[in-house]
Amino acid sequence: MTNLAIIASHPIQYYAPLFRCLAEDCNFNIKVFYLWDFGITNQIDPGFKQSLKWDIPLLDGYDFEFVPNISKNRGTHHIFGLQNPNLTQQVLTFQPDAILLTVSYNYASMYSFIWQMRNINIPMIFRGDSHRIQAKNNFKSQIKKLFIAKIFENFDACLYVGKANYEYFKYHSVLESKLFFAPHAIDNKRFSAMTNEISSQAKNWKQELGIPTKNMVILFAGKFEDKKRPLDLIQAFINAQLKSVSLLLVGAGNLDSEMRDLSKHHKQIYFAPFQNQSLMPRTYASSDVFVLPSYGSDETWGLAINEAMCMGCPVIVSSHVGCAADLVKHRKNGLIFEAGNVEDLTASLKEALADHYRLKRWGEESKIIVRDYCYDRIISGLKEALAAICKK
Structure with missing residues (x-):
């Protein structure tokens, strides 16, 4: 059984059922580490411009814990919205065999976490959904490309959600052998x-x-x-x-x-x-x-x-x-x-x-x-990634 630590920005209606499915899978012992409590408490959503709390269970059926967020302006709308200085300690206390990041690296907490994990021998997997459909090719974009490629070097595998996301990872020099299909899905x-x-x-x-x-x-x-x-x-x-x-x-x-x-x-x-x-x-x-x-x-x-x-x-x-x-x-x-x-x-x-x-x-x-864009297919891609990492 794999001890899998999952780092997520906050409880999300699309991810909670996936985490329940992983918890039910006998191959995994999971714990989700949340960096913010949006979605389970009434808070203003910047996009909807109103107080919002989801009305379906987001924390049932799997183990989780919240990592204290010390940001004065908490949220995912800016780089300093997730500041969780205890993240590395809490994750390591779980003694994970592998770590899955479902949150973007582009937050203060994630940069700190990736830096602190660089000399710790625990494989890390990144799952993202960015694309380059409307990409610019100029000097600034080339510098950004090199920076992101360096970030991705810290991961042993990346899960891509679709064709455009696959091309994004390839553009940033992620080897094909490190890429595994885990499509975006809902319940x-x-x-x-x-x-x-x-x-x-x-x-x-x-x-x-x-x-x-x-x-x-x-x-x-x-x-x-x-x-x-x-x-x-x-x-x-x-x-x-x-x-x-x-x-x-x-x-x-x-x-x-x-x-x-x-x-x-x-x-x-x-x-x-x-x-x-x-x-x-x-x-x-x-x-x-x-x-x-x-x-x-x-x-x-x-x-x-x-x-x-x-x-x-x-x-x-x-x-x-x-x-x-x-x-x-x-x-x-x-x-x-x-x-x-x-x-x-x-x-x-x-x-x-x-x-x-x-x-x-x-x-x-x-x-x-x-039908093929389902949680079972995500879990299958995750297992393929873990199997490849274990062979190294």
Whole structure:
């Protein structure tokens, strides 16, 4: 049995079920070391601009401990938001056979931890999701490339979540022999267990929102912030002039007033507040197609796409969304449009909504594709990495 220490920034709804699966696996004895308590206490989310606490269990079914964070401005939005001077001591007290980092190295605590572990003979594995889809090639980027490559030299293996992330690691000189596939995944079982009850809840919710029963629904769910480009979607929907189609925008954020102002003269645009995790299956079940129009390098994957696909949604994503190359098969389960191009997004909306029956087929294909992006596959990749490390 492998004593596996896992370092995570904070309890995350996508990781907690994975940790439970690892705890149930007889090959592992795990302990998760959290660097921040966001998600289990009411705290302001910078993206949603409101107090947030997840309504599903995030700490059940596995061993964990919190490492005291002395930062005066705790969080993952800046390098000094995670400052945990006791991290190395607490991890070593667990006597791990291996250490898995699921948190970015780009925090004060992680730089300190990596430096302190450099002469300690415990293999370390890094799992990240960065990509270079919108990369710049200049002097500054070359210096950054060398710096990141030096960081990755400290790891015995790296787990990549998809094609774009694989290319990111390769660009930073990580050997192919050190790379193992461990895809981004969500709790597929919870989201795919769609029942008649959820369908009924979705129907009732749409009625409460005032969406006409006969209308098809385009859904955006997430933070109302610049990188998600909800304004692009609103403008594209207005331009498309689709008949018997509504646009539903679910979430909150600093673009809220601007989005409502752009939408105020258009009757078929609807807003709903932030929906906690227990309500997300109903949210996706309310739609006919899910859209993620993000722009820039910050949309490293887009796990909302996994969730939507589990619920049988066809998807439309921008070319900057990290999961596009893995999960979106153009004209098979959705469409990929040029990021930031409102005309291209408008055309995609028109194409997708032109054939209701084809859209249904795309949704069925989504469910098939996303099956392989599951926790079992992550654990398999982790085991492959550990086996390779043990051979050294």
